[in-house]
Amino acid sequence: MKSLVFIIILAVTAKSCEDTKHIYVADHLVDCVSVGPQKCMLVKDKIVNDWTNFYGNIEGFDYEEGYEYLLNVKVEEIKNPPADAPSFKYILVEVFEKTKTVEQITLVNKWNIISMNGVDSFERNPTIEFDDKEKKVSGFAGCNNFFGVYKSSNGQLNLNKMGLTRKMCPDMTVENAFINNLRSVSYYKIEDDKLNFFNKDDELTISCELAE
Secondary structure (H helix, E strand, O other): OHHHHHHHHHHHHOOOOOOEEEEEEOOOOEEEEOOOEEEEEEEEOOOOOOOEEEOOOEEOOOOOOOEEEEEEEEEEEOOOOOOOOOOEEEEEEEEEEEEEOOOOOOOOOEEEEEEEOOEOOOOOOOEEEEEOOOOEEEEEOOOOEEEEEEEEEOOEEEEEEEEEOOOOOOOOHHHHHHHHHHHOOOEEEEEOOEEEEEOOOOOEEEEEEEOO
């Protein structure tokens, strides 16, 4: 199964079934799917390699997000493992390095919209907020509050099941433009502490800054 690929790769590169090896562990977890949805560590065995999902666990390793690790682990074969279970287990031998990383700005924040297609200025800035735990998005559209759900992966962004309260305002220009731009969002980038949304034609449609 795909969920066991990295575990198998790590194991076969060991010199024996009870060898030790160095692995790097990233400073954050990612969403992944094995038997079901779960959170995975990101690991690699060489500093120059790309990060790969690690679907199992490392016995004795107390992982803490916000830190990158260099570990020495022992790889042991599991004889007669259950179906769909890994054939190898990993046991912590030593933590060589534990380095706190600089906190990076992520999508999961509350943002103020500072510019967008179709609007020159705002009397009151629209807002958008992403809740990672429940995968919900919400905010102020310019007149009404809006809400929905979202999915994001590697910068791609899908906004679904969007709804609005039903208040009527004298001028709906900002809200109409905002909702139309949201519907066209294909992906996002965070650059210079700003969140930028782009459509499928790579046009910048909405630009945001962190709310205080």
